[in-house]
Amino acid sequence: xxKKSKDVLTTGQVAKICNVAPRTVSKWFDTGQLRGYRIxxxxxRRIPTDQLVRFMRAHNMPLNGLDTGMxxxxxxxxxxxxxxxxxxxxxxxGRYEVRTxxxxxxxxxxxxxxRPHVIFIDLNLDINLKRICSLVREQTELQGAKVVAVTGxxxxxxxxxxxxxxxxxxxxxxxxxxxxxxxxxxxxxxIH
Numbered sequence: 001x002x003k004k005s006k007d008v009l010t011t012g013q014v015a016k017i018c019n020v021a022p023r024t025v026s027k028w029f030d031t032g033q034l035r036g037y038r039i040x041x042x043x044x045r046r047i048p049t050d051q052l053v054r055f056m057r058a059h060n061m062p063l064n065g066l067d068t069g070m071x072x073x074x075x076x077x078x079x080x081x082x083x084x085x086x087x088x089x090x091x092x093x094g095r096y097e098v099r100t101x102x103x104x105x106x107x108x109x110x111x112x113x114x115r116p117h118v119i120f121i122d123l124n125l126d127i128n129l130k131r132i133c134s135l136v137r138e139q140t141e142l143q144g145a146k147v148v149a150v151t152g153x154x155x156x157x158x159x160x161x162x163x164x165x166x167x168x169x170x171x172x173x174x175x176x177x178x179x180x181x182x183x184x185x186x187x188x189x190x191i192h
Contacts, residue, residue, distance in 0.1 A: 036051060124151065130165055
């Protein structure tokens with residue numbers, strides 16, 4: 001699908017993504033649960049992708065069938081306040097879909113299902129740093145994922161050691177959301 005067709009979906013496309021009948025999608029639309037618009041002079045409905053994502057999240061539906069074109073971010077950190085605020089800021093940007101995990105075990109489960117593009121890992125967690133990057137690289141579904149270490153202050157030498165252990169980048173707290181976005185762009189090699 002090209003960029004234009006991803007932005008707006010038909011009821012048939014939404015039905016396929018959600019594994020329901022097209023009539024069910026029409027009902028969601030007609031009752032106002034799923035927002036969209038009608039084609040002028042027609043009864044055909046169109047659903048913007050961002051509205052479908054909101055609807056699916058609100059109803060705890062898996063987004064697996066929907067290639068949103070969004071960058072999937074996994075935040076591995078046990079500080080709920082910190083991850084909550086960062087998640088909100090990134091998702092408000094509109095380009096990111098974010099999941100969080102509070103432990104290495106949670107991160108493994110979420111990564112397997114969510115297939116993140118970028119994983120931010122708080123180094124204060126009880127995680128084997130030497131093993132984490134190799135585990136990500138060994139998983140076929142995650143081989144392209146970028147792994148970013150997040151910590152307090154680091155010396156240049158400590159930062160370089162993290163890169164040698166397999167991390168793609170590192171961030172030192174405190175940082176603003178803008179710096180996280182710059183880091184995502186850097187590790188994914190986005191061109192502005």
